[in-house]
Amino acid sequence: MQSDNRPLSPHLQIYRLPLTAITSITHRLSGLLLGLGAFGMVYWLVALASGPEAYAAAQAAAGSVIGQIVMILFSLALFYHLANGIRHLFWDAGYGFELETAHRTGQAAIAAAVVLTIIAWVIGYSVGGA
Amino acid sequence: MSEFRTPIKDARGLGSSHFGVGHWWAQRTTALALIPLLLWFVIGIAVHGGADYAAAREWVGSPVTAVLMVVTLGAVFYHGALGVQVVIEDYVDGEGLKLVLLLLVRAAAILLALAGIFAVLSIAFGG
Numbered sequence: 001m002q003s004d005n006r007p008l009s010p011h012l013q014i015y016r017l018p019l020t021a022i023t024s025i026t027h028r029l030s031g032l033l034l035g036l037g038a039f040g041m042v043y044w045l046v047a048l049a050s051g052p053e054a055y056a057a058a059q060a061a062a063g064s065v066i067g068q069i070v071m072i073l074f075s076l077a078l079f080y081h082l083a084n085g086i087r088h089l090f091w092d093a094g095y096g097f098e099l100e101t102a103h104r105t106g107q108a109a110i111a112a113a114v115v116l117t118i119i120a121w122v123i124g125y126s127v128g129g130a
Numbered sequence: 131m132s133e134f135r136t137p138i139k140d141a142r143g144l145g146s147s148h149f150g151v152g153h154w155w156a157q158r159t160t161a162l163a164l165i166p167l168l169l170w171f172v173i174g175i176a177v178h179g180g181a182d183y184a185a186a187r188e189w190v191g192s193p194v195t196a197v198l199m200v201v202t203l204g205a206v207f208y209h210g211a212l213g214v215q216v217v218i219e220d221y222v223d224g225e226g227l228k229l230v231l232l233l234l235v236r237a238a239a240i241l242l243a244l245a246g247i248f249a250v251l252s253i254a255f256g257g
Contacts, residue, residue, distance in 0.1 A: 031213045038206055042246040045199070048190060049249035049256075052183045062179070075172065082168060085161050092158060124176035 020099075023106040027084045030077040037074040075120055080113035153212060160209035167202045187253050196254040203246040211239035 010017070017025075040062075047058035061067050087105045090096045096105055178189045189195055214235045222228045 028217060031210075032217065035210050035214055038210055038242060041206070042203075042242045042249070045190065045246050045249040045253075048183075048186055049252045055183045055186065059180075078168060078172065082165060086165065089158065089161060120172050120176050123173065124179065127177050 018103075019106045020102050023084055023087075023109060027081060027088070030081040030084075033074070033077045034081055037077065040071075040074065072117070072121065076113060076117045079116040079120070080109065083109040083112040083116070153215075157209065157212045157216075160205045160212070163205045164202075164209060167198065167205060170198060171202050190250060191253040191256075193254070196250050199250045200247050203243050203250070207239040207243035207246075211236055214239075 044058050044062070047054040062071060084106075087096065087109050090105075096102060174189070174195065178186060181189060190199060215232055218228060218231050218235065222231055
């Protein structure tokens with residue numbers, strides 16, 4: 001039994017992950033992050049249902065600098081997960097597995113996430129003021 | 131003459147998860163539904179998120195918003211629970227801890243979804 005010739009799984013601290021691997025683990029991480037974001041969604045709705053004081057507290061938290069940064073990160077995670085999720089749906093349907101295609105759709109998902117996040121916040125700051 | 135059933139009957143649902151492909155399909159169908167729902171939600175929050183108390187209640191409580199919000203909450207927490215379940219199954223070692231975490235995630239998802247839905251409905255019906 002020759003054991004030193006076996007293929008090794010990538011050594012994560014040395015191996016430079018290809019874009020397809022980065023987009024894959026980021027999909028998972030952004031999904032977990034969005035699980036936390038869903039707490040914020042429910043908190044805002046419950047505060048709005050609870051009365052003016054609770055709503056004012058929620059708005060103050062969301063409007064603070066930290067609150068805005070957290071919400072920008074949540075929106076970026078959401079748009080990334082959404083764009084990359086569409087990529088996954090195409091894979092599930094059997095399309096887009098060629099290396100070149102997978103690489104380009106990965107770049108497209110990242111670009112779409114950034115652009116959609118910027119658009120959402122331009123709308124938010126110009127129309128909604130939040 | 132004892133078997134009119136096809137052999138698929140004996141195999142269906144007996145994969146390693148014992149749930150067949152139900153989880154896979156539920157994850158994908160909720161994903162599809164969430165594409166338009168979350169685009170609507172983000173635009174809605176971007177436009178109305180800074181509204182004062184009365185205006186925010188009017189927006190959330192309007193029939194179209196209330197229905198879409200309830201559907202969104204259901205799909206988000208269903209999809210989210212399925213997704214976190216897979217992560218736990220992939221990374222958590224030990225059947226006991228895994229089972230506890232799976233139950234906690236499912237319980238949290240149900241509680242949060244119901245809290246959000248109840249909030250929306252109370253705003254819509256409370257006027």
